[in-house]
Amino acid sequence: MDMKAMVSLPDRIEDEEHLEEMLAAPTPELVHDLAQVEGDIIVLGIAGKVGPTLARMAKLAAPNKRVIGVARFSEPGLAERIESWGVETIKCDLLDEQAVSRLPKVANVVYMAGKKFGTNxxxxxxxxxxxxxxxxxxxxxxxxxxxxxxxLCVYPFAPIVQHGWDESHPAGPLGDYANSCVGRERAFEYGSRKWGTPGRLIRLNYAIDMRYGVLVDIANWVYNNEPVPIATGHASVIWQGDTNAQVLRALRYCTNPTSPLNIGGPELASVRMVAEEFGRRFGKKPVYEGTEQPDAWVNNTLQAQRLFGYPRVPLARMIDWVADWVQREMPQHGKPTRYEVRAGAF
Structure with missing residues (x-):
């Protein structure tokens, strides 16, 4: 494997096949860290937007490990596509305790299952x-x-001028979704303390793909001449490939008991700045709706930066890629992030 080729950043992401390759490209640091982690990897809830490329990255970075993906696999062809990358798949409803008890008990678990949209x-x-x-x-x-x-929604809103909360700030969720996510953390924390299970709780900011994400939301509003809501005036965004790599590397940096780890972009992206950048590329003047508020769901990623360094893909390159993708009217998931929603209702 030519690692330099795997991690080089192109000027354009040509199509979905190219995008999937980029999202799954492992870094030398990930290869090194997974080599230090004993045992195989199981990804529970692999069928979401992030899971397939994360599992593919794990297999590319550690080809001698078994990588197993578990989900209901309701999307036709998804299991077969994942298996084509050398990742094993198991069909399982995680709400079925007996089915979960029959899953192979490998040494490393990446837990991705959850419910957000439609919570209300x-x-x-x-x-x-x-x-x-x-x-x-x-x-x-x-x-x-x-x-x-x-x-990141397990935190209360943070003052923008403080750049967000770090992991020591107590949870203060808003709405059923965020409260249930605190329940998820507490369940894993209880298990960790009861049985001595090492772990990490990944408090993720907004991952960016060409087909969805905060930047795609903003680009679509500008491209379609729709008002850009700016009450939530800042967001932390990170390339999904960088998210995948940091989450997998966290297997080497588990703590006992388990502990939270914020993952996101080093800087806070100004919604207005991003909209203006897209407007310049599209030849359109963005129209805004609302007034920037002094707080938002943002958090501090210094701990992750100390462990993993800076993300590989900078904000400017993400903006370039998304602008080009939207302008060419390439495929999208059609699933807005709802990052601008401030009432905690999804």
């Missing part, structure tokens, strides 16, 4: 996915390391 329609299901399932997984995989995805 059925809060009980969101709580089951976000709090009940983690308690089952914590028990069944108590002999493993568990790196679990969480969210």
């Amino acid at each position: 329609d059925d809060p009980s299901f969101a709580w089951a996915m976000n709090s009940y399932v983690p308690s089952v997984v914590a028990r069944e995989f108590r002999e493993s390391r568990i790196v679990a995805f969480s969210t």
Whole structure:
């Protein structure tokens, strides 16, 4: 494997195949860290937007390890595509305790399952996915390391001038979704303390793909001449490939008991600045709606920077890639992040 070729940054992401390759490209640092971590890897909840490329990256970085992806696999062809990368798949409903108990108990778990959008329609299901399932997984995989995805929404809004909360700030969630995510963290924390399970709770800022993410939301508003809401005037964004690499590297940096780790961009991106950049590329003048507020869901990623260094893809390059992708009207997931929503209702 030519690592320099794998991590070089092109001027343009040509198509979805190229994008998938970029999102899954491992760094030499990831290869090194996974070599220090004993055992195979299982990804629970692999079928979301991030899971497939994360698992593919793990297999590329550690080809001698088994990498197993678990999900219901309701999307036709997804399991087959994942298997084409050398990742094993197991169909399993994580709400079924007996099914979870039959999963292979490998040494390393990346937990990605959860429910966000539609929480208001059925809060009980969101709580089951976000709090009940983690308690089952914590028990069944108590002999493993568990790196679990969480969210920056477990924090209260932070003053922009302070650049967001660090991991020592107490949770102060808003709405059913964020509260149920605190439940997820507490379930893994309880399991870690009860059984001595090492882990990390990944409080993720907004990951960026060409097909979704905060930058795509803003680009679409500008491109389609729609008002850009700016009450939430700043957001922390990080290339999804950098997210994948940092989450996988966290397997080497688990703590006992488990502890939170903020992952996101080093800087806070100004929504107005980003909109103006897209407007310049599209030849359009952005129209704004609302007034910037002094706080938002933002957090401080210094601890992750100390562990992993700076993300590989800078904000400017992400803006360039997204602008080009949107202007060419390339495929998108059609799933807005709702980052601008300030009431905690998704």
